[in-house]
Each structure stands twice: as C-alpha cells, then as structure tokens.
Amino acid sequence: xxxxxxxxxxxxxxxxxxxxxxxxxxxxxxxxxxxxxxxxxxxxxxxxxxxxxxxxxxxxxxxxxxxxxxxxxxxxxxxxxxxxxxxxx
Numbered sequence: 001x002x003x004x005x006x007x008x009x010x011x012x013x014x015x016x017x018x019x020x021x022x023x024x025x026x027x028x029x030x031x032x033x034x035x036x037x038x039x040x041x042x043x044x045x046x047x048x049x050x051x052x053x054x055x056x057x058x059x060x061x062x063x064x065x066x067x068x069x070x071x072x073x074x075x076x077x078x079x080x081x082x083x084x085x086x087x088x089x
Contacts, residue, residue, distance in 0.1 A: 006053035008044045009077040020046045054079040 014020070023046055027039035059073040074085040 005057040007055045007057060007075075008047045008051055008053060009055040009080060009082055011082040012051050012054065012077060012080050014047050014050050017046075051079070055082070 020043065023039065023043045027036060027043060030036040030039055055075055055077045057073070057075045059071070061069075061071045064070045068089060071086070071088040073087075074083075076083045
C-alpha cells in the first residue's frame with residue numbers, strides 16, 4: 001500500500017500570531033489522548049493558513065513474505081527542503 005499526503009512542515013518558519021499562541025497554550029494544558037491530538041490538529045490548521053501544506057509524505061506499509069511487518073516512510077518540504085526517511089526492516 002502506498003499513499004501521498006501533504007502536511008504543514010514543522011521546520012518552516014511561521015508568524016506566531018495570537019490565535020496560534022492561544023491554540024498552542026490550550027493544547028499544552030491537555031493530557032495525551034484524543035483531545036490533545038485534536039488540539040494539535042487545530043494548531044496545524046492555523047499554521048496551514050499561513051504556510052500551506054508543503055510537506056509531501058510518501059509511505060508504504062504491509063507484511064512481507066515471511067510475516068515481517070514492513071514500513072517505508074519518506075517526506076520532503078517543497079518550501080524549505082527539509083527531508084526525512086526511515087525504513088523498518
């Protein structure tokens with residue numbers, strides 16, 4: 001299985017507006033769980049209004065031949081050039 005997604009790049013600079021500061025503050029008050037992740041998604045949504053979705057993600061995962069789980073993940077930002085890649089096993 002493979003996919004292509006776009007996200008907000010965590011390394012691109014953004015203007016830290018009051019709205020973003022407040023959303024980050026609200027998220028930091030929450031414990032790990034559904035509400036916390038939804039709050040982080042809101043922060044990403046606010047940043048995306050400034051930056052756009054520039055981090056292209058590609059991945060492949062599944063079970064190969066002898067029942068071993070396989071993950072191949074790669075991403076690259078179209079704006080700042082940030083890149084990351086990981087393969088298991």
